[in-house]
Every structure is written in C-alpha cells, then in structure tokens.
Amino acid sequence: MPEPNDRHEVWLGIDLGTQSVRVLAVDAAGAVRGSGAEQLRSHRDGPRHEQNPDQWWSAVRxxxxxALDGVPAASVRGVAVCATSGTILLADRTGRPLTPGLMYDDSRAAEEASLAADAGAALWERLGHRPQPSWxxxxxxxxxxxxPRLPDGARLVHQADHIAERLTGHPVATDSSxxxxxxxxTERETWPDALLEDLRVPVTLLPDVVRPGTVLGAVCAEAAEATGLPEGTLVSAGMTDGCAAQISAGALEPGAWNSVLGTTLVLKGVTAQRLRDPLGVVYSHRAPDGNWLPGGASSTGAGVLSQAFPGRNLAALDVRAERYEPSSLVTYPLASRGERFPFLAPEAEGFTLGDRHGAAEADYHASLLQGVAFVERLCFDYFGLLGAPLDGPVTLTGGGARSRYWCQLRADVLARPVALPENAEAALGMAxxxxxxxxxPLSAAARDMVRLxxxxxxxxxxxxxxxxSHLKLxxxxxxxGWLPTAVARHARRRTHQ
Structure with a gap:
C-alpha cells in the first residue's frame, strides 16, 4: 500500500490512441482523480494513414x-506518454513537423520492408522478429x-516523443519500446548502425534511446500554460500503448500474463530472458527493469461475434450459450483470412466442424466463444514450448472481458484462475x-495502483x-497444415497433464 504521505499525490498518464487522446490523473492507491479525452481525426486512403501532429498536441492540451479540473496543482508529481506503436514523423531541429504523422498501420512501405528484412536478416533472426510494411x-x-531535401538537423520523432518534446520544450530521447x-x-540496447548505413538511413536522424520510466525533463512554462500541468512536473519516458495496457493489468513479474480480447486476441507476458521464436511470430519489448515482454497477436477474437451476429444482443446469446458445453460444433473463428499467432499461416481460413446450419443459433454462438478460448489456450501452449514460465497470474482485459460468461469459460479452458482488473486503460499504465x-520501482508502483x-x-x-473439443481443434x-506438429504435440501433452 502507498505510504500515507503519498495518498494526496497524483501522476498523469497520457494515451495517444488512433481516434482519441485519453488522460487520467491517478493517485498512489490507484484511484482516478480526474480524466479527460479529446477526439482525433485521420486521413485514410488505401494503404495511406496519416494524422496531423499539431492535432495531437491540441488534443493533449x-x-x-x-483531467486536471479540480486536482490541486501542488499534488501533481509526474507524467508519461504512450502512443501507437510504429507511428513516426520527421521534424526539424526545433521539433516543428516536416511531415504528417505516418500511423502505425500505414502500409505504403512494402518494398522498403522487404529490403530491410533481407539486409538485416541476421539481426532479425537474433531478435526473433522481422520488419513489416507498417513498421x-x-x-x-x-x-x-x-x-530527399531535408534541412540540417532534421530528425526522426516517434509520436510519443513529439508530445514529450512539447511538454519539456526541448528534444528528448525516445524510449526503447x-x-x-x-x-x-533491444538486446544490445543500441542502434544497428551498420545496417542503417546499408539501408541509407542516416544515423544522425535517430534519437538517443533510454529505458521506459527514465526522466526526460520537466514541464516547461509554455506547456504548463497550455495544459494546466504545473511547471517543473517531471516527464518520464513512456512505452507503446500495448505495453501500457500490460502495466495497467499489473502483469509485470516473470511468469505473469495479460490476455487482451478485443476485435483480435493479444497475449503478452513477462520473462527474465528473451524468447527465441523460430517462427518469428513473437516479438519482445524490454521492460524498465530489464525483463522482457514477449507478445503475440492472433487474428481471432471478439470481432467474429459481430460478424456472425450483427446488431444482436450478445449478452443474451451468452446466457443461451451456457447450455452448450461443449458445443456440438468445433469452430476455428477467424474474422478474415490469415493467422499470425500462435502459428503463421497467411492462407488460413475459419472453419466449423459439424453441421453448422443444422445447429441451434446458441450452439453456434457457443462454438465461437469456445473457439476463441481454445486459440487462447493454444497461445499459452506455444509460449510454453518456447520456454516461457506459465505459472504466474493471468489477467483478462479488453472488450471481451466485459462478458461474465466468457471470462468463466476462458478460466475453464485455461484450467487456471483469471483476474479482472478494475481499470485496464493504457493511460492508467502510464500514470x-x-x-x-x-x-x-515499477512493480511496486503497480502493486499499489492496479486494482483487481x-x-x-x-x-x-x-x-x-x-x-x-480443444483437442479436436x-x-x-x-x-x-497450419499448426506445426511440434506445437500440436506440446498442446496435447499439456492437455493430458
């Protein structure tokens, strides 16, 4: 628990999402003392997805x-920022944007991704991931x-860096996340200068890098006037939004896991050593304490429910689905073609074993809920095969965690207790x-501030x-031919144990 003299202090977490900016002011016991949000607008055109960096700052202000309305200025102690992973821009030496912000899913760089993957093959093999077109x-x-004609002093700025620079009034290091x-x-904690030279990326463009949580500076007078944050408030290096959500779930000790069930399913954990994944479907961020945060994102998830039952009351369907355990059907519930985790199969498509059209509606709904839970268990199987510890606590977050029945079903399929945090917002993780x-220390702060x-x-x-039914899937x-035999065998062993 927080010390008594900490209880009136607050820390701000800023979350730069795709559609909005969210800010929380949180005290040392995890109570939200204030919140604020503002919408963001995007420009999309095929593979192009851009935002105006000036809009980010306006929304943050x-x-x-x-969020600070009613919060005593004297109580504010610090602020950190998370943002979408892979969103960047080019800026001049003063921080003025030279380009729009190219968003995390802008995929115009397909040719460049192939060049980077080939040129850095040895590095990516060692790190266990490969560049994608949106990276x-x-x-x-x-x-x-x-x-091609950039001014002297031009530099790369990540989305979170842009806001940290506006807060501090000077250029800042980026965080390793x-x-x-x-x-x-992330293993040697350095830029791969030789590779970047081969790719004709000037190393002078790149910022210094620090671990998340490192103090970057303090809120300057101009930013204080704009945001209401007290001048001198410490600004700490943040993490990506996915890592921020993991912090807000309290999954920070080796062996702990956070399963985020939204439109898709994302599983993130903590290991003392970086996992080496021969398939390249797992990549690991570096935690502030030096541990590793491996994660994988499946193409299955809650999105299949809205596709199968558009406009329907899913909670009512959940109640009816309880009568079908197991369902007479076994469904692999993919929302679109291709799987990314726990196996890589671009040609994979969803399927149902059994008479889909002869089954009751609630039976089919039950097979979707169970199918997602089976894939979730298979994700744990894959991490276990890579040598990750699976004996720690598991937290469930995301929109799917709002379904009481689905949470119970997932606990049953995983055969382990699952915890539901009171607040799993990325902004809380940044606070x-x-x-x-x-x-x-981060783990101590999380024990105080994350409530179950x-x-x-x-x-x-x-x-x-x-x-x-899981074994049938x-x-x-x-x-x-999608699931490697070694993974299938390991899944069967774990099930029989």
Whole structure:
C-alpha cells in the first residue's frame, strides 16, 4: 500500500490512441482523480494513414485540462506518454513537423520492408522478429525516399516523443519500446548502425534511446500554460500503448500474463530472458527493469461475434450459450483470412466442424466463444514450448472481458484462475510508469495502483468436457497444415497433464 504521505499525490498518464487522446490523473492507491479525452481525426486512403501532429498536441492540451479540473496543482508529481506503436514523423531541429504523422498501420512501405528484412536478416533472426510494411523502419525509409531535401538537423520523432518534446520544450530521447519497430536492437540496447548505413538511413536522424520510466525533463512554462500541468512536473519516458495496457493489468513479474480480447486476441507476458521464436511470430519489448515482454497477436477474437451476429444482443446469446458445453460444433473463428499467432499461416481460413446450419443459433454462438478460448489456450501452449514460465497470474482485459460468461469459460479452458482488473486503460499504465520514474520501482508502483475487480476460478468438470473439443481443434489445425506438429504435440501433452 502507498505510504500515507503519498495518498494526496497524483501522476498523469497520457494515451495517444488512433481516434482519441485519453488522460487520467491517478493517485498512489490507484484511484482516478480526474480524466479527460479529446477526439482525433485521420486521413485514410488505401494503404495511406496519416494524422496531423499539431492535432495531437491540441488534443493533449484539452484532455489534460479536463483531467486536471479540480486536482490541486501542488499534488501533481509526474507524467508519461504512450502512443501507437510504429507511428513516426520527421521534424526539424526545433521539433516543428516536416511531415504528417505516418500511423502505425500505414502500409505504403512494402518494398522498403522487404529490403530491410533481407539486409538485416541476421539481426532479425537474433531478435526473433522481422520488419513489416507498417513498421517504423520501413516507413522511415519510405519518408526519406519521398523527402530527399531535408534541412540540417532534421530528425526522426516517434509520436510519443513529439508530445514529450512539447511538454519539456526541448528534444528528448525516445524510449526503447517505441524504438523497437524502428530497428532498435533491444538486446544490445543500441542502434544497428551498420545496417542503417546499408539501408541509407542516416544515423544522425535517430534519437538517443533510454529505458521506459527514465526522466526526460520537466514541464516547461509554455506547456504548463497550455495544459494546466504545473511547471517543473517531471516527464518520464513512456512505452507503446500495448505495453501500457500490460502495466495497467499489473502483469509485470516473470511468469505473469495479460490476455487482451478485443476485435483480435493479444497475449503478452513477462520473462527474465528473451524468447527465441523460430517462427518469428513473437516479438519482445524490454521492460524498465530489464525483463522482457514477449507478445503475440492472433487474428481471432471478439470481432467474429459481430460478424456472425450483427446488431444482436450478445449478452443474451451468452446466457443461451451456457447450455452448450461443449458445443456440438468445433469452430476455428477467424474474422478474415490469415493467422499470425500462435502459428503463421497467411492462407488460413475459419472453419466449423459439424453441421453448422443444422445447429441451434446458441450452439453456434457457443462454438465461437469456445473457439476463441481454445486459440487462447493454444497461445499459452506455444509460449510454453518456447520456454516461457506459465505459472504466474493471468489477467483478462479488453472488450471481451466485459462478458461474465466468457471470462468463466476462458478460466475453464485455461484450467487456471483469471483476474479482472478494475481499470485496464493504457493511460492508467502510464500514470503507474510516471510514478515509477519518479519515486518507486515499477512493480511496486503497480502493486499499489492496479486494482483487481474479481478473480474467476476454473470449474474442473467443465474443464474436462471443454478440453475434449480443444483437442479436436488442435487435430484439425494440424491436419490443415497450419499448426506445426511440434506445437500440436506440446498442446496435447499439456492437455493430458
């Protein structure tokens, strides 16, 4: 618990999302003392996705003032910023944007991604991931090709860096979390200068890199006037939005895991050593304490429900689905073609074993809920095969965690208790990190500030019945040629244990 003299202090977390900026003012016990939000607008055109960096700052100013309304200025101790992973721009030496912000899913750099992947093959093999067209390194290469005449002092700025610079009034180092997709070597903690030279990326463009939570500076007078943050408030280096959400779930000790079920399913954990993944479907951020944060994103998730039952009351369907454990159907619930995790299969498509059209509506709905839970268990199987510890606590977040029944079902399929945090917003994670950057170790700050709403215990009899269907899905995925045999065998061993 926080010390008594900490209880009236607050830390701000700023979350730069795709559609809005969200700011929370949080005290040392995790209570939200103020909140604010402001919308963002994007320009999309095919593979192009851009935002105006000036809009980010305008939205941050508005959201900060709303969050601080009623919060005593003397109580504010620190602030940290998270942003979408891979969003970058080019700026001049003063921080003035020279380009729009190219967003995390702008995919115009397909050719550059292939060049970067080939040129850095040895590095990517060692780090266990490969650049994708939307990653910041290929995007930077694309920008340089289309902005050949840059002024002296031009530099790369990540989305979170841009806001940190506006807060402090001077250029800042970036954090290793946002730098990962720009090609930063998170293992050796350095830029790969030789590779960048081969790719014609001037190393002079690149910022210094620090670990998340490092103090970057203090809020300057101009930013204080604009945001309502007191001048002198410490500004700490943040992390990407996905890592911020992991902090807000309290998954920070080796063996702990956070499963985020939204439109898609994302599983993130903590390991003492970096995992080496031969498939390249897992990549690891570096935690402030030096541990690793491996993660993988599946193409299955809650999005399949809205596709299958558009406009329907899913909570009512959940109630009816409880009668089908297991469902008479076994469904691999992909929302679109291609799987990314726990196996890589661009040609994969969803399927259902059994008479889909002869089954009751609630039976099919149950098979979708169970299918997502089976894939989630298979994700844990894959991490276990890579040598990750799986014995720590598991937290469930994302929109899917709002379904009481689905949480119970997932606990049954995983055969382990699952915890539901009271507040899993990325902005909360940044408030925790801001406190860690100024006063406490991150794990200690999270123990104080992350509150659990409830813990769901598995039901052994339900687990036994459901895992029979899980094994049928494992068999089918292997027969399709998508799930590697080694992964399938490991999944069967874990199930029989």
């Amino acid at each position: 508005t959201a900060c003032r709303r 910041a390194l290929p995007t930077l290469m694309w920008l340089l090709a289309h902005c 946002h730098a990962l997709k720009t090609g930063y070597d 925790v990190l801001a406190r860690a950057g100024t006063t406490h 709403r409830t813990v769901v215990e598995p039901r052994p009899e339900h687990t036994r019945r459901l895992l029979e 494992v068999d089918a995925l292997e027969e399709h």
